Amino acid sequence: xxxxxxxxxxxxxxxxQLKSSRRRDMIFEHILQIQGxxxxxxxxxxxxxxxxxxxxxxxxxxxRLLVASGVLSEQTFGEKKGxxxxxxxxxxxxxxxxxxxxxxxxxxHSKVIESNKHEIAKAHCFIIYSHKLEIFGLxxxxxxx
Amino acid sequence: xxxxxxxxxxxxxxxxQLKSSRRRDMIFEHILQIQGxxxxxxxxxxxxxxxxxxxxxxxxxxxRLLVASGVLSEQTFGEKKGxxxxxxxxxxxxxxxxxxxxxxxxxxHSKVIESNKHEIAKAHCFIIYSHKLEIFGLxxxxxxx
DNA sequence: ATTCGTGCAAATGCTTTGCACCCAC
DNA sequence: GTGGGTGCAAAGCATTTGCACGAAT
Numbered sequence: 604x605x606x607x608x609x610x611x612x613x614x615x616x617x618x619x620q621l622k623s624s625r626r627r628d629m630i631f632e633h634i635l636q637i638q639g640x641x642x643x644x645x646x647x648x649x650x651x652x653x654x655x656x657x658x659x660x661x662x663x664x665x666x667r668l669l670v671a672s673g674v675l676s677e678q679t680f681g682e683k684k685g686x687x688x689x690x691x692x693x694x695x696x697x698x699x700x701x702x703x704x705x706x707x708x709x710x711x712h713s714k715v716i717e718s719n720k721h722e723i724a725k726a727h728c729f730i731i732y733s734h735k736l737e738i739f740g741l742x743x744x745x746x747x748x
Numbered sequence: 749x750x751x752x753x754x755x756x757x758x759x760x761x762x763x764x765q766l767k768s769s770r771r772r773d774m775i776f777e778h779i780l781q782i783q784g785x786x787x788x789x790x791x792x793x794x795x796x797x798x799x800x801x802x803x804x805x806x807x808x809x810x811x812r813l814l815v816a817s818g819v820l821s822e823q824t825f826g827e828k829k830g831x832x833x834x835x836x837x838x839x840x841x842x843x844x845x846x847x848x849x850x851x852x853x854x855x856x857h858s859k860v861i862e863s864n865k866h867e868i869a870k871a872h873c874f875i876i877y878s879h880k881l882e883i884f885g886l887x888x889x890x891x892x893x
Numbered sequence: 894a895t896t897c898g899t900g901c902a903a904a905t906g907c908t909t910t911g912c913a914c915c916c917a918c
Numbered sequence: 919g920t921g922g923g924t925g926c927a928a929a930g931c932a933t934t935t936g937c938a939c940g941a942a943t
Binding site for chain 2: 679
């Protein structure tokens with residue numbers, strides 16, 4: 604799967620007359636290691652400890668490139684900032700339950716919702732590109748506190 | 749329904765030792781007339797033409813009050829700014845299809861999704877407060893262009 | 894009178910961008 | 919060598935906040 608993403612990254616760079624660079628590659632490799640969701644500042648802080656000279660603008664630019672190339676997808680989770688995650692096309696689309704107390708994000712997938720979504724779109728003559736379903740509430744742990 | 753919202757507005761002000769004021773009331777009344785979704789800047793521009801002395805901070809403060817009192821609900825629609833709409837509790841919860849070409853928003857409701865959502869939450873021992881489902885794609889009109 | 898509401902401008906948080914310089918090809 | 923990559927600081931946007939003054943009870 605990592606190989607798939609590498610191909611997507613490389614070909615995007617190729618097709619758009621961009622260049623690879625030490626930092627670009629390093630950010631890409633770093634992001635590949637991440638499980639789950641992250642913000643630009645999350646990876647900026649992490650990469651700072653390895654490469655103290657890096658600027659946050661470079662992270663922003665690289666993340667934009669990765670979204671444009673399809674390596675990452677972006678969500679807002681109802682906040683006014685970007686959250687990112689690896690966009691693995693081989694994995695089924697998933698949705699999120701977000702704990703409003705501790706911020707924990709639980710991923711899930713529902714075939715029922717998936718197929719109903721298509722029925723609804725059909726009824727409205729709407730062509731679906733993507734969807735985002737977020738459920739807000741309390742996770743198991745926070746209910747007990 | 750407008751009466752319902754007025755009660756919610758008035759009692760929130762009462763219960764929180766706030767005051768009503770000419771501008772607060774005017775913004776509230778203005779928002780009641782709005783069909784569909786709007787941003788703070790939308791109503792600011794509109795109200796400016798009636799009350800040229802108003803400041804955008806007042807709109808922000810009033811909209812926050814209306815969200816806190818349950819008169820309005822807020823969504824991001826994947827953007828990094830707030831979109832608001834009247835939160836009529838008597839109307840069933842609805843979701844949104846957003847045309848990525850013209851920005852048109854189509855509202856819909858699905859009992860199937862509604863009940864499936866509760867099954868999923870139950871399976872994860874998650875207590876639902878709210879949910880947001882956004883479908884992005886092309887509306888009927890934009891498909892033909 | 895006192896307390897809250899309001900305009901203004903400054904501050905904030907996240908993100909983008911212009912510019913001079915650096916690096917890859 | 920040339921064009922893209924990068925850090926830095928400045929600019930952009932949406933939003934919030936501090937402050938002095940004005941209005942509501």
